[in-house]
Structures are given as C-alpha cells and as structure tokens.
Amino acid sequence: MEMRQAADEKQTIDTRVCIAGVELKNPVMTASGTFGSGQEYSEFVDLKRLGAVVTKGVANVPWAGNPTPRIAETYGGMMNAIGLQNPGIDVFCERDIPYLQQFDTKIIVNVCGHAPEEYLAVVERLADEPIDMMEINISCPNVNAGFLAFGQDAKNVEKLTAQIKKIAKQPVIMKLTPNVTDITEIARAAEAGGADALSLINTLTGMKIDVERQTFALANKTGGVSGPAVKPIAVRMVYQVANAVSVPIIGMGGIATAADALEFILAGATAVSVGTANFYNPTATIEVAEGIEDYMRRHNVKRVTELIGAVR
Amino acid sequence: MSCKRKETAMVVSQECLLPGIYSMWLETKEIAGLAVPGQFISMYTKDGSKLLPRPISLCEIEKETNRLRVVYRVTGENTGTKQFSEMKAGDTIEILGPLGNGFPLEAGRGKKAFLIGGGIGVPPMLELAKQLDAQKQLVMGYRDEQFLTDEFTKNGTLYVATEDGSAGTKGNVMDAIRENALGAEIIYACGPSPMLRAIKQYAEENNIVCYVSMEERMACGIGACLACVCQSKEVDGHSHVHNKRVCKDGPVFLSTEVEI
Numbered sequence: 382m383e384m385r386q387a388a389d390e391k392q393t394i395d396t397r398v399c400i401a402g403v404e405l406k407n408p409v410m411t412a413s414g415t416f417g418s419g420q421e422y423s424e425f426v427d428l429k430r431l432g433a434v435v436t437k438g439v440a441n442v443p444w445a446g447n448p449t450p451r452i453a454e455t456y457g458g459m460m461n462a463i464g465l466q467n468p469g470i471d472v473f474c475e476r477d478i479p480y481l482q483q484f485d486t487k488i489i490v491n492v493c494g495h496a497p498e499e500y501l502a503v504v505e506r507l508a509d510e511p512i513d514m515m516e517i518n519i520s521c522p523n524v525n526a527g528f529l530a531f532g533q534d535a536k537n538v539e540k541l542t543a544q545i546k547k548i549a550k551q552p553v554i555m556k557l558t559p560n561v562t563d564i565t566e567i568a569r570a571a572e573a574g575g576a577d578a579l580s581l582i583n584t585l586t587g588m589k590i591d592v593e594r595q596t597f598a599l600a601n602k603t604g605g606v607s608g609p610a611v612k613p614i615a616v617r618m619v620y621q622v623a624n625a626v627s628v629p630i631i632g633m634g635g636i637a638t639a640a641d642a643l644e645f646i647l648a649g650a651t652a653v654s655v656g657t658a659n660f661y662n663p664t665a666t667i668e669v670a671e672g673i674e675d676y677m678r679r680h681n682v683k684r685v686t687e688l689i690g691a692v693r
Numbered sequence: 694m695s696c697k698r699k700e701t702a703m704v705v706s707q708e709c710l711l712p713g714i715y716s717m718w719l720e721t722k723e724i725a726g727l728a729v730p731g732q733f734i735s736m737y738t739k740d741g742s743k744l745l746p747r748p749i750s751l752c753e754i755e756k757e758t759n760r761l762r763v764v765y766r767v768t769g770e771n772t773g774t775k776q777f778s779e780m781k782a783g784d785t786i787e788i789l790g791p792l793g794n795g796f797p798l799e800a801g802r803g804k805k806a807f808l809i810g811g812g813i814g815v816p817p818m819l820e821l822a823k824q825l826d827a828q829k830q831l832v833m834g835y836r837d838e839q840f841l842t843d844e845f846t847k848n849g850t851l852y853v854a855t856e857d858g859s860a861g862t863k864g865n866v867m868d869a870i871r872e873n874a875l876g877a878e879i880i881y882a883c884g885p886s887p888m889l890r891a892i893k894q895y896a897e898e899n900n901i902v903c904y905v906s907m908e909e910r911m912a913c914g915i916g917a918c919l920a921c922v923c924q925s926k927e928v929d930g931h932s933h934v935h936n937k938r939v940c941k942d943g944p945v946f947l948s949t950e951v952e953i
C-alpha cells in the first residue's frame with residue numbers, strides 16, 4: 382500500500398506503519414488474551430485510536446480452559462494459565478468481528494489449536510471474514526497438548542506456516558514462543574514457511590509455589606509469565622530476530638509505557654503490543670500511543686518508521 | 694453502559710478494627726456515586742512489584758459525599774493489603790470500579806431475609822443491610838472477636854456466631870440459624886467457600902431463593918481476561934462453555950447457578 386507523503390509542516394508527525402500491506406494508523410496494538418475482543422476495554426479506550434486490536438485466541442470449537450486459580454502475581458509481573466478459554470470460531474465470527482468492525486481500527490484475529498487441522502479449520506473459516514490479519518499462536522505454553530511442540534520445533538513451525546499460508550486469505554503473523562534455545566532459528570523457519578510477519582514474545586513458562594499451603598499457585602502447576610519483569614528478555618529477542626529475518630516484527634513483553642514501546646521499536650519492531658499493563662492501567666495502550674507522539678516531537682522524528690531498528 | 698472508572702481516590706480515614714482487620718474510607722470522584730451494594734473495587738498498590746489488583750467489596754457507600762468504605766483483612770507481611778493498612782488520611786490510591794453486578798435488591802423487597810456474612814465476607818453485608826427493604830435477619834459468623842456489630846444492629850436483627858463461642862452461638866452461621874430457629878424466604882450470603890456450600894445446600898433443601906457472592910483471583914476485573922471464572926450450570930454468555938466470570942457476571946450469583 383502506498384503511504385501518503387506527510388505534509389511538511391514542522392510539527393507534523395507520521396505515526397503510520399505498514400505490516401504486510403496493511404497500514405496501521407500507529408504502531409500500538411493490544412496483546413492477545415489481555416484485551417478480549419475490545420468490548421470490555423471500550424469503556425476506557427477509544428478503540429479507533431489503536432493501530433489494531435488483536436483478539437483473544439480463538440479455536441475451531443469452544444474451549445473451556447483450565448481450572449482455577451488461573452493466575453498468580455509474580456514480582457513485577459504475573460503468571461497465567463487461562464488455558465485458552467474461547468467461544469469457538471462460529472460465535473466469534475457472529476459476535477466479535479461485527480463488534481470490532483464498528484471501529485476504525487485494524488482487526489487481527491489470534492488463532493489457536495491443538496493440531497494442524499484445528500488451526501487450518503479456523504484459518505479457512507476466517508477466509509471470507511472482514512479481518513485484516515491473523516496471528517497464529519504456536520506458542521501458548523498453557524495447554525498440555527501436542528501442539529506445544531509446534532512453536533518449539535523449527536521444522537514443525539515451517540511446515541505449519543506453509544500449510545496455513547496455502548489457505549489463508551489474509552496476511553499471516555506467526556507468534557513465537559520465547560521458550561526455546563535459539564529464537565532466531567524458529568523465526569527463520571517461520572519466514573521460510575512464508576510468514577508475512579512475526580510477533581514475539583509470548584509468555585515465558587514459569588512456576589510459583591505457595592509455601593504456606595505447600596501447593597502450586599496455579600491449578601495448572603505451570604503458567605506463562607508476563608509483564609514488566611520479562612521486558613529485557615523480550616527486547617533482546619526482538620533485536621536478535623530483527624537481525625535474522627526481513628519480515629516485519631511486532632514486539633511485546635512487558636510494555637507499559639511509551640519508553641518501553643520505543644525500546645522494542647529501536648530494537649527492530651515495526652509495531653508493538655500492550656498486554657499485562659492493561660490490567661493495572663486500562664488506558665495503557667492510549668498512553669503508549671500518545672507518548673510515542675510526544676517522543677517524536679521531542680526528538681524531531683517525522684516518521685515513526687525512522688526509529689525501527691535504529692539502534693544497531 | 695459506561696459506568697466503570699479508574700480513579701485516584703483519597704484516603705479520608707483509616708482505622709484498625711481488630712488485629713489485622715482495617716476499615717478505610719475513600720473519597721472518590723464518581724465511583725461512589727455509581728456503586729450499589731455487593732459491588733467491589735479493584736485496589737492497586739503503588740509498588741511496581743505488585744501489579745495485580747486487590748478486589749475488595751464495598752462495605753458502605755455514601756453517595757452525598759462520594760465516599761466509600763472498605764473493610765479488609767491484611768493477609769500477611771509483604772502483601773498489598775499490608776501496604777493499604779499503612780496508608781493515612783490524605784494519601785492517594787488508584788482504584789477501579791464499581792465492578793461486578795451487586796446484590797439484587799428488588800428480589801428481597803418486603804420479604805423475610807437472611808443476610809449472612811462469614812469472616813471477611815461480613816463487610817459487604819453492611820451496605821446491603823442499609824439498602825435492602827426487607828425483614829432483615831443479619832447472621833454474621835466470626836472466628837472470635839467481632840467487628841461492625843454496632844452498625845449491623847442499626848440495620849436489622851443481628852445474630853452472631855463465633856467459632857470459639859465467645860459471643861452468640863458457638864459454631865458457624867448455620868448453627869446460629871438452627872439455634873435461633875430462624876427462617877427466611879430469601880438469602881444473601883458472602884463468605885468462605887465451605888460456608889457458601891452449606892448455605893447453598895440449606896437453601897436448595899428448603900426451596901429458598903439464595904444469592905451468594907463468590908471470590909476468585911482476578912487480573913482485569915472487567916471481564917476481559919477470563920482469569921476469574923467459576924463453574925456455572927448454564928452456559929456462559931462469553932465463551933458458551935460453563936464458566937461465568939466472577940468479576941463481571943458476578944460476584945453475586947444465584948446459588949443454583951454455580952458450583953461452589
């Protein structure tokens with residue numbers, strides 16, 4: 382898509398970014414699973430001010446998720462094992478997509494599954510839906526099913542990406558797990574499979590033990606750690622992946638402020654997602670978007686794209 | 694439907710009611726004006742290491758002054774509630790609310806009602822007792838020492854149960870109901886799961902409409918993250934499984950609707 386030339390007035394800034402031909406009005410989106418399909422947060426956030434809304438993972442059929450407790454607080458972050466509870470793609474298409482269509486923002490649908498057929502069923506079902514992109518969650522460490530292996534095995538990642546790309550009508554973002562030895566290997570595999578973009582990081586598998594009760598804090602025993610505590614790991618991984626592939630990257634992991642988001646952009650991300658921060662600051666996404674604009678004015682940056690990967 | 698707010702509230706006063714139990718009055722901008730009994734607020738620490746909200750029920754709502762009262766237990770050293778207990782008049786605190794559905798007042802109008810609170814489930818019964826237009830029998834269960842009893846006696850007939858027998862009936866709230874040969878047409882209850890389980894069973898055996906207020910760990914507090922679900926009989930409106938969200942579909946449920 383051709384980008385319009387920004388007017389040359391001094392103060393005009395251009396926050397638009399482009400991912401796989403989809404133009405976002407700014408680089409700020411929501412992290413899957415932390416923002417529902419936008420409805421609950423719309424009481425706090427004007428959704429049209431977001432670059433995109435990334436929805437909670439959706440599967441081919443409804444999933445009930447894990448037993449509770451599903452979350453625990455950790456130092457500077459949290460741990461979750463929601464277990465990808467979702468209403469299934471049929472309800473999602475009837476209810477959530479039309480809801481989001483009311484707003485002038487981009488719609489990115491996060492897809493989950495236990496097996497390739499399940500992912501493919503959702504991708505196929507989305508073909509004629511008015512969504513802008515899909516994000517494939519091959520990394521959620523919460524469900525103890527065979528699909529865990531996809532995100533942790535380069536061959537499987539390449540194969541699944543290729544299978545999805547063959548039938549997908551919209552651009553495909555592969556969402557990577559950080560729970561691997563070398564994330565660049567997985568990133569290259571996704572790129573080789575035809576991924577249009579990559580997003581990272583998903584949560585880091587952790588465990589918390591309640592010493593008074595001598596039990597696990599989560600019913601699932603393990604959960605995914607997120608929030609500010611994981612940010613340095615996420616920034617490092619985005620930097621490594623940006624140097625390993627040429628597709629655009631959506632960075633996330635602990636972003637709560639504009640400065641956090643800018644770290645990811647400077648490390649090589651084209652866009653960013655705000656996740657856990659929504660839970661303690663429902664307007665975090667808007668504050669990040671506005672803060673990026675302020676930063677651009679202060680540093681005399683005309684186009685936000687100038688900042689992508691600017692720190693080498 | 695826009696009725697939730699994230700606000701910086703001001704602490705008006707803080708009082709230690711009993712060792713480990715504190716009462717705090719907060720001055721809000723709009724939240725108190727929007728709140729109903731049985732709703733709660735998410736309270737946030739200023740400590741960046743403790744990011745998740747502490748959900749705390751509204752104990753009293755004073756609309757004229759836009760004030761809210763919360764009564765809460767400090768659960769241990771190094772906790773968020775410990776930090777709240779150290780706050781003083783004039784301090785500020787981030788809160789989100791009002792959250793959840795609240796107790797249905799109409800359902801109880803003119804009826805003979807039980808308002809049952811146990812432990813730290815006692816506080817939300819006070820604002821309910823103030824607003825409910827019914828024949829109110831307030832059955833409150835404590836471990837040993839009691840709190841809020843003066844306020845309760847002004848708003849209904851109070852029956853106390855204590856585990857150690859130091860006041861009222863020795864035993865739990867069900868023992869107090871039996872000992873005083875009480876009966877009701879509707880029940881409102883908040884307290885620990887074993888208590889709610891016993892009340893649910895009693896209500897179902899006696900065919901009494903019963904509302905229970907549930908507890909679960911929360912992250913968003915507004916229905917988006919699906920952390921706080923409880924098992925429900927009916928399929929839920931969100932995921933069409935059997936998982937109602939305590940923060941949004943609750944915390945108050947019909948006892949017949951949920952597994953406890």
Ligand SMILES: Cc1cc2nc3c(=O)[nH]c(=O)nc-3n(C[C@H](O)[C@H](O)[C@H](O)COP(=O)(O)OP(=O)(O)OC[C@H]3O[C@@H](n4cnc5c(N)ncnc54)[C@H](O)[C@@H]3O)c2cc1C
Pocket residue numbers: 453454733745746747748749750751764765766767768769771772773774775813816817907908909910911944
């Ligand atoms: C709807 C609702 C209403 C409540 N009302 C009251 C009240 O009026 N008074 C009161 O004293 N307590 C109430 N609670 C319980 C209260 O939320 C917890 O005791 C409190 O969150 C513990 O926080 P902490 O900082 O002491 O403990 P920490 O150990 O520091 O808490 C760590 C994390 O676990 C969560 N957590 C720990 N225990 C609970 C629990 N029992 N329920 C939910 N989350 C928990 C905390 O919110 C926090 O995110 C209510 C809970 C719910 C769900």
Ligand SMILES: Cc1cc2nc3c(=O)[nH]c(=O)nc-3n(C[C@H](O)[C@H](O)[C@H](O)COP(=O)(O)O)c2cc1C
Pocket residue numbers: 412413414415437438461463465491517518521556582583584606607608609611633634635636654655656657658912918
């Ligand atoms: C409660 C919760 C639910 C999540 N659900 C999903 C999900 O359904 N699909 C997915 O790809 N990632 C999911 N994630 C991961 C986030 O999208 C994000 O990758 C991760 O939390 C790191 O970002 P953050 O630190 O800003 O939260 C979830 C995270 C949390 C905290």
Ligand code: FES
Pocket residue numbers: 910911912913914915916917918919920921922938939940941
């Ligand atoms: S706390 Fe997020 S849905 Fe209830």
